[in-house]
Amino acid sequence: MPVPELHRTTLPNGLRVLVVPDPVTPVVGVAVHVDVGFRSEPEGRTGFAHLFEHLMFQGSESLEKLAHFRHVQGSGGVFNGSTHQDYTDYFQVLPAAALERALFLEADRLRAPKLTQENLRNQVDVVKEEIRLNVLNRPYGGFPWILLPPVLYDTFPNAHNGYGDFSELEQASLDDAAAFFDTYYSPANAQVTVAGYLDVEETLRLVEKHFGDIPARPAPQRPSFGEPLPSGERRQSVIDAHAPLPAIALGYRLPDPGADLDGYLGHALLGSVLGDGEAARLQRRLVHTDGLVTDISASAGLMGPLDARDPDTFTITAVHPGAVDPDRVLAAVDEELDKLAAEGPSTEELARQVARWSAGLHQENDRVMYRMLGLGARELLYGRAEISAELPDRLAAVTPEQVRAAAAALRSGGRGVLLVEPKESE
Amino acid sequence: MTVTSHRSADEIGSTALGPRPLPPLGPTRAVPLPDVEERVLPNGLRVLAAHRPGVPMVELRLRVPFAGEEPEHPAVAELLSSTLLTGTATRDRVGIDDELAAVGADLGVNVDPERLQIGGSGLADGLPDLLAVLADVLTSATHPDGEVARERDRLVERISVARAQPRTIAREALQRKRFGDHPITREMPTGDDVAAVTVEQVRALHGAALVPGGSILVLVGDIDPPTAIAQVEKAVTGWTADAPARELSSPPPITPSDLQLVHRAGSVQSQLRLSAPALRRHDERYAALQLANLVFGGYFSSRWMENVREDKGYTYGAHSGVEFVPGGAVLGVETDVASDVTAAALLETRYELGRLTAVPPTAAEVDAARAYAVGSLLISLDNQGGLASTLSALAADGLGIEWLRTHPGRLESVTVEQVAEAALEFFAPTAFTGVVVGDADVIGARVRALGGITGP
Numbered sequence: 001m002p003v004p005e006l007h008r009t010t011l012p013n014g015l016r017v018l019v020v021p022d023p024v025t026p027v028v029g030v031a032v033h034v035d036v037g038f039r040s041e042p043e044g045r046t047g048f049a050h051l052f053e054h055l056m057f058q059g060s061e062s063l064e065k066l067a068h069f070r071h072v073q074g075s076g077g078v079f080n081g082s083t084h085q086d087y088t089d090y091f092q093v094l095p096a097a098a099l100e101r102a103l104f105l106e107a108d109r110l111r112a113p114k115l116t117q118e119n120l121r122n123q124v125d126v127v128k129e130e131i132r133l134n135v136l137n138r139p140y141g142g143f144p145w146i147l148l149p150p151v152l153y154d155t156f157p158n159a160h161n162g163y164g165d166f167s168e169l170e171q172a173s174l175d176d177a178a179a180f181f182d183t184y185y186s187p188a189n190a191q192v193t194v195a196g197y198l199d200v201e202e203t204l205r206l207v208e209k210h211f212g213d214i215p216a217r218p219a220p221q222r223p224s225f226g227e228p229l230p231s232g233e234r235r236q237s238v239i240d241a242h243a244p245l246p247a248i249a250l251g252y253r254l255p256d257p258g259a260d261l262d263g264y265l266g267h268a269l270l271g272s273v274l275g276d277g278e279a280a281r282l283q284r285r286l287v288h289t290d291g292l293v294t295d296i297s298a299s300a301g302l303m304g305p306l307d308a309r310d311p312d313t314f315t316i317t318a319v320h321p322g323a324v325d326p327d328r329v330l331a332a333v334d335e336e337l338d339k340l341a342a343e344g345p346s347t348e349e350l351a352r353q354v355a356r357w358s359a360g361l362h363q364e365n366d367r368v369m370y371r372m373l374g375l376g377a378r379e380l381l382y383g384r385a386e387i388s389a390e391l392p393d394r395l396a397a398v399t400p401e402q403v404r405a406a407a408a409a410l411r412s413g414g415r416g417v418l419l420v421e422p423k424e425s426e
Numbered sequence: 427m428t429v430t431s432h433r434s435a436d437e438i439g440s441t442a443l444g445p446r447p448l449p450p451l452g453p454t455r456a457v458p459l460p461d462v463e464e465r466v467l468p469n470g471l472r473v474l475a476a477h478r479p480g481v482p483m484v485e486l487r488l489r490v491p492f493a494g495e496e497p498e499h500p501a502v503a504e505l506l507s508s509t510l511l512t513g514t515a516t517r518d519r520v521g522i523d524d525e526l527a528a529v530g531a532d533l534g535v536n537v538d539p540e541r542l543q544i545g546g547s548g549l550a551d552g553l554p555d556l557l558a559v560l561a562d563v564l565t566s567a568t569h570p571d572g573e574v575a576r577e578r579d580r581l582v583e584r585i586s587v588a589r590a591q592p593r594t595i596a597r598e599a600l601q602r603k604r605f606g607d608h609p610i611t612r613e614m615p616t617g618d619d620v621a622a623v624t625v626e627q628v629r630a631l632h633g634a635a636l637v638p639g640g641s642i643l644v645l646v647g648d649i650d651p652p653t654a655i656a657q658v659e660k661a662v663t664g665w666t667a668d669a670p671a672r673e674l675s676s677p678p679p680i681t682p683s684d685l686q687l688v689h690r691a692g693s694v695q696s697q698l699r700l701s702a703p704a705l706r707r708h709d710e711r712y713a714a715l716q717l718a719n720l721v722f723g724g725y726f727s728s729r730w731m732e733n734v735r736e737d738k739g740y741t742y743g744a745h746s747g748v749e750f751v752p753g754g755a756v757l758g759v760e761t762d763v764a765s766d767v768t769a770a771a772l773l774e775t776r777y778e779l780g781r782l783t784a785v786p787p788t789a790a791e792v793d794a795a796r797a798y799a800v801g802s803l804l805i806s807l808d809n810q811g812g813l814a815s816t817l818s819a820l821a822a823d824g825l826g827i828e829w830l831r832t833h834p835g836r837l838e839s840v841t842v843e844q845v846a847e848a849a850l851e852f853f854a855p856t857a858f859t860g861v862v863v864g865d866a867d868v869i870g871a872r873v874r875a876l877g878g879i880t881g882p
Binding site for chain 1: 432433443448450481519520523526531583590725726732762809
């Protein structure tokens, strides 16, 4: 994959800027990545980073409530935002004609969001509906991203529920919001990514014009979220009233992608060798040969590959018939991991997974929105947007031995085991 | 918070300079859509191919009309689609997957009452390999005994999971409410139906129904269209049949009626699903309806969404849209709300439907919807997959790339009056039927008090 042209600058107020031109698309995208995610929210305020993301859409000094949505969509664009472990992103993609307008809209809320009691209460209600929709009213809600971390991790940042408890969301105050904004949303703690049909010089001028006078504030000290590796197996069971079948999630610790990217990618490809496609090891063994599970998957990263700093989680998840003892599922997974830890995958097996992964990266790169978000997140998290472009080559360079070592690391380290049990039939 | 001092919310929300003016839009940039090469092969398969570079990939969509009247059809069709890629005369399940993966390709099969679709993508220079595997499963899938038995068990398990989803329950209830027992309603068989399916039924349905006549194959990507079509022709020469694929008949028109209250014990949210007749893309009033729909609930900046989410906090999302059915179209109005505000949300929904007819969209509302309709179409087509899926859906509806090219112009020329007419005709509260799914013990008394609702 050709490395896209990357143009970088840092404004005097500390805001980092990444500009990525693409002469063939008719659209342009603007993303603001802020270096705070749900791992940074204070104890007693679970869900606050995500709630605050909602508040950032509720108006700012130059924009009444609803104006942000109306201006983006009324300019022909689409928008969204999302909250992750270590970052929060805000983004819009529009016809290229709306570039300056998009920059204005993003700058206005980074400069002076309108935080009001009325908007806070309204968005607490909206977020509660989001949680009812995605977690409380459906089978396997929050599986595994909410349920697995408390089994594998001990410290509050890593273990708590990023969606938040209703009681704590309801207690969130306007003062909490003001403190959160002043602490984390300083220009020195954020990065703007602009991608698509644009002129680089003109874009840099417009970014400076709209973001340049946001007053400088210090970037917060980012604590390490590191905690000791778990030893042995930790197990927890939860009851899911809506689930018709039991489910299992296994969580393991990953290498630090910032310090050991190749080790991390070895684990990422181990996930593919285990779970991606009909020929993958766990599919063949547990789904088709032994009939132990209905579906199974394996992947690096609680919320996706290269989406967080250390520590992050390698997960294996499965839904299985009630008649199958979960220990049989675990034993079969361990046997397959042991085989890989002993012999590694074959060269061809690994090459096929790399080819599929590269194709997926091409697809991602074909959409301005995903290309922009991938570059922006990697620039913010690891300081190198280039990682996105280099991924196909770096994955192709991963050896069977590195995947073998990843499997061995999983078998020799501790793990979390979460069992989801259906409610007793009445 | 680690911070020792911070500004108040009021201080944060204002600067010395005060509010700033919104910048104007710059010059618009039109990017032409690619030409689509089209050919009907001797076996009756329609092939569409378009060159869209950008990334070295090709997207593939094969659409086979796949209707069936027999009661067992949905279960057999689901099992057929689950076992289509599990073995042929010369390849087993793993062999099929390995060959696809070698060229970075993926194929998936899904089926609904109207069609079976095989969709996927792969590296562009691996297209011949991708087509070879596709042709092999079309002409000589064996649906091996062991694979059918295993997939049957899995399908029963997956159906139990799907039926625990409130959206599945709501969709099924809505389909039956608006279309009675027309085959279009049979989107998901029961576990018992699937458990009763035999290998012979699967193989028989494959032979009779998975046929080229009337089917459409779309290829979009970094390809040379004439070459790609020639490659398709070479690959599928053996795929022939005496009869064309079976098209689904048109469902009966929607009859306005009371909403049906459907009980789901222990539900903490309710699903509101309302529906009314709509227009096909061919209709000259379609663009006006599209804009009326956007103003009502078709995007975030719509009246209904701004009311029930941004003003009242009843929901995370509320959406309305046009769904195409054979020979027609229907309007869907959908939201999920907490149990204790279900009646309140229903009241606001009916109010906004009525308001769209009584207080029609303003020029500003129409212009915003127009810009969004044109811009979001541009964005959705700016990737190989989006273009392939759109071309496939249009082709099935008898339309082509020319309709896409001219649609922005149609949206631009719609008048405010035409949008008001569409609003009056299609969004009148009296035009609707629908369902409310939730815990009837919790929501029943209040929603019944509003009237126009029966059941459970």
